[in-house]
Amino acid sequence: MLPKNIWQEIETVFFDAEGTLFHITPSVGQIYAEICQEFGLKVNPHELNKTFLKTYLKHRGSFEASPESCFEGWRKVFLETISHFGELKDPETAYLKGYEIFARPEYFRLSPDTEETLSAIKASGRRLAIISNWDERLIRLISAFGLSHFFEDVIVSCEVGLMKPDPQIFELACQKLNTPPEKALMIGDNLNDDVLGAREAGLWALRYPGGSLKKLFPQEIFIS
Numbered sequence: 066m067l068p069k070n071i072w073q074e075i076e077t078v079f080f081d082a083e084g085t086l087f088h089i090t091p092s093v094g095q096i097y098a099e100i101c102q103e104f105g106l107k108v109n110p111h112e113l114n115k116t117f118l119k120t121y122l123k124h125r126g127s128f129e130a131s132p133e134s135c136f137e138g139w140r141k142v143f144l145e146t147i148s149h150f151g152e153l154k155d156p157e158t159a160y161l162k163g164y165e166i167f168a169r170p171e172y173f174r175l176s177p178d179t180e181e182t183l184s185a186i187k188a189s190g191r192r193l194a195i196i197s198n199w200d201e202r203l204i205r206l207i208s209a210f211g212l213s214h215f216f217e218d219v220i221v222s223c224e225v226g227l228m229k230p231d232p233q234i235f236e237l238a239c240q241k242l243n244t245p246p247e248k249a250l251m252i253g254d255n256l257n258d259d260v261l262g263a264r265e266a267g268l269w270a271l272r273y274p275g276g277s278l279k280k281l282f283p284q285e286i287f288i289s
């Protein structure tokens with residue numbers, strides 16, 4: 066939690082999306098394994114998840130900050146991950162199916178107290194926005210969760226051409242919200258991408274360690 070005198074100065078609260086507001090469930094490996102099975106390949110979800118993470122980390126820098134190449138980048142990650150295990154009957158159709166799955170709320174769960182927390186921050190007179198390394202699917206997901214009305218803006222790496230932890234994405238977000246960085250707070254689960262990146266740009270930042278989102282904020286905003 067921020068010291069009280071600093072919290073009182075905060076005008077805008079930015080949230081990370083995946084790992085903070087909501088979480089892929091059951092796991093990318095499990096979801097990919099189900100798609101593989103449907104397309105004729107039986108794979109261990111745990112092994113698939115490990116290979117996915119390695120492949121994703123290898124490629125992410127080359128596509129998540131580009132408006133043009135997100136779809137292609139994820140395609141490369143998907144096909145390269147699967148190639149370690151065998152061949153799918155129709156890999157392109159399988160990829161499209163996987164791409165759409167990650168825009169559907171039934172494959173995500175919200176963090177505990179997400180709606181209550183967003184409501185309370187908004188009711189306290191502060192503004193809310195999202196800064197995420199993601200693509201156009203995030204906007205659809207937020208809408209499907211019924212959370213769009215909380216956020217004044219959703220700043221997505223694939224659309225703005227900048228990626229966390231680059232301080233420029235935080236500076237851009239502050240400009241878009243017309244908030245000085247020292248009056249903005251970033252909340253995210255990733256120390257490097259969310260916390261250190263935001264601090265470098267002059268924002269306040271807190272790492273979300275899991276569990277209830279409420280505990281990161283002063284309890285008086287929850288008493289109405």
Ligand SMILES: [Mg+2]
Binds near residue numbers: 081083253254
């Ligand atoms: Mg995250």
